[in-house]
Amino acid sequence: MRIILIGPPGAGKGTQCQRLVDYLRVPHLSTGEMLRAAVRAGTAEGLAAAHFMAQGQLVPDPMILGLVTKRLEAADCRDGCLLDGFPRTLPQAAMLDDLLDCRAMSVDGVIELAVPRDELVHRMLARKREDDNPEIFAKRIASFEVQTAPLLDYYKRQGKLASIDGLGTADEIFNRVREALRRLKRDSYQG
Ligand code: AP5
Numbered sequence: 001m002r003i004i005l006i007g008p009p010g011a012g013k014g015t016q017c018q019r020l021v022d023y024l025r026v027p028h029l030s031t032g033e034m035l036r037a038a039v040r041a042g043t044a045e046g047l048a049a050a051h052f053m054a055q056g057q058l059v060p061d062p063m064i065l066g067l068v069t070k071r072l073e074a075a076d077c078r079d080g081c082l083l084d085g086f087p088r089t090l091p092q093a094a095m096l097d098d099l100l101d102c103r104a105m106s107v108d109g110v111i112e113l114a115v116p117r118d119e120l121v122h123r124m125l126a127r128k129r130e131d132d133n134p135e136i137f138a139k140r141i142a143s144f145e146v147q148t149a150p151l152l153d154y155y156k157r158q159g160k161l162a163s164i165d166g167l168g169t170a171d172e173i174f175n176r177v178r179e180a181l182r183r184l185k186r187d188s189y190q191g
Protein backbone atom coordinates (compact mmCIF):
# COMPACT_ATOMS: atom_id res chain seq x y z
CA MET A 1 0.00 0.00 0.00
CA ARG A 2 1.07 3.55 -0.71
CA ILE A 3 -0.24 5.73 2.10
CA ILE A 4 0.20 9.44 2.71
CA LEU A 5 -0.05 10.97 6.18
CA ILE A 6 -1.10 14.61 6.20
CA GLY A 7 -1.36 16.87 9.21
CA PRO A 8 0.01 20.08 10.67
CA PRO A 9 3.39 20.16 12.43
CA GLY A 10 3.19 18.11 15.61
CA ALA A 11 0.08 16.21 14.49
CA GLY A 12 1.81 12.86 15.05
CA LYS A 13 2.67 11.84 11.49
CA GLY A 14 6.08 10.48 12.46
CA THR A 15 4.74 8.83 15.62
CA GLN A 16 2.03 6.95 13.71
CA CYS A 17 4.42 6.01 10.90
CA GLN A 18 6.71 4.31 13.41
CA ARG A 19 3.80 2.02 14.28
CA LEU A 20 2.64 1.62 10.68
CA VAL A 21 6.05 0.43 9.50
CA ASP A 22 5.58 -2.81 11.46
CA TYR A 23 1.89 -3.08 10.67
CA LEU A 24 2.12 -2.61 6.89
CA ARG A 25 5.74 -3.77 6.47
CA VAL A 26 6.61 -0.95 4.10
CA PRO A 27 9.31 1.72 4.52
CA HIS A 28 8.70 5.12 6.10
CA LEU A 29 9.66 8.07 3.88
CA SER A 30 9.75 11.35 5.77
CA THR A 31 10.97 14.26 3.67
CA GLY A 32 11.64 16.20 6.89
CA GLU A 33 13.91 13.38 8.14
CA MET A 34 15.64 13.14 4.74
CA LEU A 35 16.29 16.87 4.79
CA ARG A 36 17.58 16.84 8.38
CA ALA A 37 19.92 13.96 7.44
CA ALA A 38 21.18 15.99 4.44
CA VAL A 39 21.75 19.03 6.69
CA ARG A 40 23.69 16.88 9.20
CA ALA A 41 25.77 15.36 6.40
CA GLY A 42 26.52 18.83 5.01
CA THR A 43 25.55 17.89 1.44
CA ALA A 44 24.80 20.59 -1.14
CA GLU A 45 21.08 19.74 -0.83
CA GLY A 46 21.30 20.01 2.94
CA LEU A 47 23.03 23.36 2.82
CA ALA A 48 20.43 24.73 0.43
CA ALA A 49 17.51 23.38 2.50
CA ALA A 50 18.76 24.47 5.93
CA HIS A 51 17.88 28.11 5.45
CA PHE A 52 14.24 27.37 4.54
CA MET A 53 13.79 24.86 7.35
CA ALA A 54 15.22 27.22 9.96
CA GLN A 55 12.68 29.84 8.85
CA GLY A 56 9.74 27.41 9.00
CA GLN A 57 9.28 27.71 5.23
CA LEU A 58 8.83 24.92 2.73
CA VAL A 59 11.92 23.88 0.80
CA PRO A 60 11.38 24.58 -2.95
CA ASP A 61 9.56 21.80 -4.81
CA PRO A 62 12.41 20.86 -7.22
CA MET A 63 14.71 20.02 -4.33
CA ILE A 64 12.07 17.82 -2.71
CA LEU A 65 11.24 16.10 -5.98
CA GLY A 66 14.87 15.12 -6.45
CA LEU A 67 15.02 13.57 -2.99
CA VAL A 68 11.74 11.72 -3.26
CA THR A 69 12.18 10.41 -6.80
CA LYS A 70 15.44 8.72 -5.89
CA ARG A 71 13.92 7.17 -2.79
CA LEU A 72 10.69 5.98 -4.43
CA GLU A 73 12.69 4.19 -7.11
CA ALA A 74 14.55 2.06 -4.55
CA ALA A 75 13.70 -1.65 -4.47
CA ASP A 76 12.24 -1.55 -0.95
CA CYS A 77 9.47 0.82 -2.11
CA ARG A 78 8.24 -1.49 -4.85
CA ASP A 79 5.37 -2.89 -2.78
CA GLY A 80 4.46 0.32 -1.02
CA CYS A 81 5.58 3.02 1.36
CA LEU A 82 4.43 5.49 3.97
CA LEU A 83 4.77 9.09 2.86
CA ASP A 84 5.13 11.45 5.84
CA GLY A 85 5.30 15.18 5.10
CA PHE A 86 5.14 14.66 1.33
CA PRO A 87 3.40 15.80 -0.78
CA ARG A 88 2.97 19.21 0.82
CA THR A 89 1.94 21.38 -2.11
CA LEU A 90 -0.38 20.82 -5.08
CA PRO A 91 2.58 20.71 -7.53
CA GLN A 92 4.21 18.05 -5.34
CA ALA A 93 0.97 16.03 -5.40
CA ALA A 94 0.74 16.30 -9.19
CA MET A 95 4.37 15.26 -9.51
CA LEU A 96 3.80 12.24 -7.27
CA ASP A 97 0.82 11.18 -9.38
CA ASP A 98 2.94 11.44 -12.56
CA LEU A 99 5.83 9.57 -11.00
CA LEU A 100 3.60 6.70 -9.86
CA ASP A 101 1.51 6.71 -13.01
CA CYS A 102 4.59 6.08 -15.17
CA ARG A 103 5.18 2.93 -13.13
CA ALA A 104 1.53 1.76 -13.12
CA MET A 105 1.27 2.60 -9.43
CA SER A 106 -0.93 4.99 -7.46
CA VAL A 107 -1.63 6.46 -4.05
CA ASP A 108 -3.94 4.06 -2.19
CA GLY A 109 -5.05 6.29 0.64
CA VAL A 110 -4.46 9.53 2.49
CA ILE A 111 -4.88 9.83 6.25
CA GLU A 112 -5.39 13.25 7.76
CA LEU A 113 -4.49 13.65 11.42
CA ALA A 114 -6.61 16.55 12.70
CA VAL A 115 -5.30 18.21 15.86
CA PRO A 116 -6.32 21.61 17.31
CA ARG A 117 -3.68 24.31 17.35
CA ASP A 118 -3.46 24.53 21.19
CA GLU A 119 -2.48 20.87 21.39
CA LEU A 120 0.10 21.27 18.58
CA VAL A 121 1.74 24.13 20.48
CA HIS A 122 1.70 22.08 23.69
CA ARG A 123 3.44 19.15 21.92
CA MET A 124 5.96 21.43 20.24
CA LEU A 125 6.91 23.05 23.56
CA ALA A 126 7.53 19.60 25.04
CA ARG A 127 9.97 18.72 22.24
CA LYS A 128 13.33 20.26 21.41
CA ARG A 129 13.80 20.07 17.65
CA GLU A 130 15.68 22.98 16.14
CA ASP A 131 12.62 24.33 14.32
CA ASP A 132 10.43 23.96 17.44
CA ASN A 133 10.31 27.49 18.82
CA PRO A 134 7.04 29.46 19.05
CA GLU A 135 7.84 31.94 16.28
CA ILE A 136 9.02 29.38 13.71
CA PHE A 137 6.30 26.93 14.74
CA ALA A 138 3.64 29.56 13.94
CA LYS A 139 5.16 29.89 10.46
CA ARG A 140 5.11 26.10 9.97
CA ILE A 141 1.44 26.02 10.94
CA ALA A 142 0.66 28.89 8.54
CA SER A 143 2.52 27.09 5.76
CA PHE A 144 0.41 23.98 6.44
CA GLU A 145 -2.83 25.96 6.29
CA VAL A 146 -1.96 27.85 3.10
CA GLN A 147 0.13 25.40 1.07
CA THR A 148 -0.75 21.92 2.33
CA ALA A 149 -4.40 22.00 3.47
CA PRO A 150 -5.64 22.34 -0.18
CA LEU A 151 -4.35 18.80 -0.71
CA LEU A 152 -7.13 17.52 1.55
CA ASP A 153 -9.71 18.56 -1.02
CA TYR A 154 -7.51 17.22 -3.85
CA TYR A 155 -7.53 13.73 -2.33
CA LYS A 156 -11.12 13.95 -1.08
CA ARG A 157 -12.29 14.45 -4.65
CA GLN A 158 -10.43 11.26 -5.57
CA GLY A 159 -12.21 9.37 -2.76
CA LYS A 160 -8.89 8.64 -1.08
CA LEU A 161 -9.11 10.77 2.06
CA ALA A 162 -9.76 9.46 5.56
CA SER A 163 -9.75 12.16 8.25
CA ILE A 164 -9.24 11.08 11.81
CA ASP A 165 -9.17 12.77 15.20
CA GLY A 166 -5.52 13.10 16.22
CA LEU A 167 -6.30 13.76 19.90
CA GLY A 168 -5.74 11.00 22.43
CA THR A 169 -2.91 8.63 23.20
CA ALA A 170 -0.68 7.50 20.34
CA ASP A 171 -2.14 3.97 20.70
CA GLU A 172 -5.72 5.23 20.53
CA ILE A 173 -4.88 7.15 17.40
CA PHE A 174 -3.15 4.13 15.89
CA ASN A 175 -6.41 2.16 16.32
CA ARG A 176 -8.20 4.91 14.40
CA VAL A 177 -5.53 4.83 11.69
CA ARG A 178 -5.95 1.07 11.26
CA GLU A 179 -9.73 1.47 11.08
CA ALA A 180 -9.28 4.21 8.45
CA LEU A 181 -7.02 1.91 6.41
CA ARG A 182 -9.65 -0.84 6.55
CA ARG A 183 -12.28 1.65 5.36
CA LEU A 184 -10.08 2.85 2.51
CA LYS A 185 -9.39 -0.72 1.42
CA ARG A 186 -13.08 -1.65 1.51
CA ASP A 187 -14.08 1.46 -0.45
CA SER A 188 -11.42 0.85 -3.10
CA TYR A 189 -12.69 -2.74 -3.63
CA GLN A 190 -16.21 -1.40 -4.07
CA GLY A 191 -14.88 1.05 -6.66
P1 AP5 B 1 8.74 17.74 8.94
O1 AP5 B 1 9.86 17.04 9.54
O2 AP5 B 1 7.82 17.02 8.03
O3 AP5 B 1 7.96 18.45 10.13
P2 AP5 B 1 6.42 18.84 10.36
O4 AP5 B 1 5.46 18.58 9.26
O5 AP5 B 1 6.49 20.23 10.85
O6 AP5 B 1 5.94 17.84 11.42
P3 AP5 B 1 6.67 17.30 12.73
O7 AP5 B 1 7.70 16.31 12.37
O8 AP5 B 1 7.02 18.42 13.63
O9 AP5 B 1 5.40 16.61 13.41
P4 AP5 B 1 4.77 15.17 13.17
O10 AP5 B 1 3.38 15.34 12.60
O11 AP5 B 1 5.68 14.22 12.52
O12 AP5 B 1 4.55 14.78 14.69
P5 AP5 B 1 5.44 13.84 15.63
O13 AP5 B 1 5.04 12.43 15.46
O14 AP5 B 1 6.87 14.21 15.51
O15 AP5 B 1 9.28 19.02 8.10
C1 AP5 B 1 10.24 19.89 8.67
C2 AP5 B 1 10.63 20.96 7.65
O16 AP5 B 1 11.23 20.33 6.50
C3 AP5 B 1 9.47 21.77 7.07
O17 AP5 B 1 9.16 22.89 7.88
C4 AP5 B 1 10.05 22.19 5.70
O18 AP5 B 1 10.95 23.26 5.84
C5 AP5 B 1 10.84 20.96 5.28
N1 AP5 B 1 10.05 20.00 4.49
C6 AP5 B 1 9.75 18.72 4.84
N2 AP5 B 1 9.03 18.12 3.89
C7 AP5 B 1 8.88 19.04 2.89
C8 AP5 B 1 8.20 19.00 1.62
N3 AP5 B 1 7.55 17.91 1.20
N4 AP5 B 1 8.23 20.13 0.87
C9 AP5 B 1 8.89 21.24 1.28
N5 AP5 B 1 9.54 21.33 2.46
C10 AP5 B 1 9.53 20.23 3.27
O19 AP5 B 1 4.89 14.34 17.05
C11 AP5 B 1 5.21 15.63 17.51
C12 AP5 B 1 5.46 15.57 19.02
O20 AP5 B 1 4.25 15.21 19.69
C13 AP5 B 1 6.50 14.51 19.43
O21 AP5 B 1 7.23 14.99 20.52
C14 AP5 B 1 5.63 13.31 19.81
O22 AP5 B 1 6.25 12.50 20.77
C15 AP5 B 1 4.39 13.98 20.38
N6 AP5 B 1 3.17 13.22 20.12
C16 AP5 B 1 2.88 12.47 19.02
N7 AP5 B 1 1.66 11.92 19.14
C17 AP5 B 1 1.17 12.35 20.34
C18 AP5 B 1 -0.06 12.13 21.02
N8 AP5 B 1 -1.03 11.39 20.49
N9 AP5 B 1 -0.24 12.73 22.22
C19 AP5 B 1 0.73 13.52 22.75
N10 AP5 B 1 1.92 13.75 22.16
C20 AP5 B 1 2.13 13.18 20.97
Ligand code: MG
Nearest residue numbers: 013014030032
Ligand atom coordinates in the same frame (compact mmCIF):
# COMPACT_ATOMS: atom_id res chain seq x y z
MG1 MG C 1 7.60 14.40 11.69
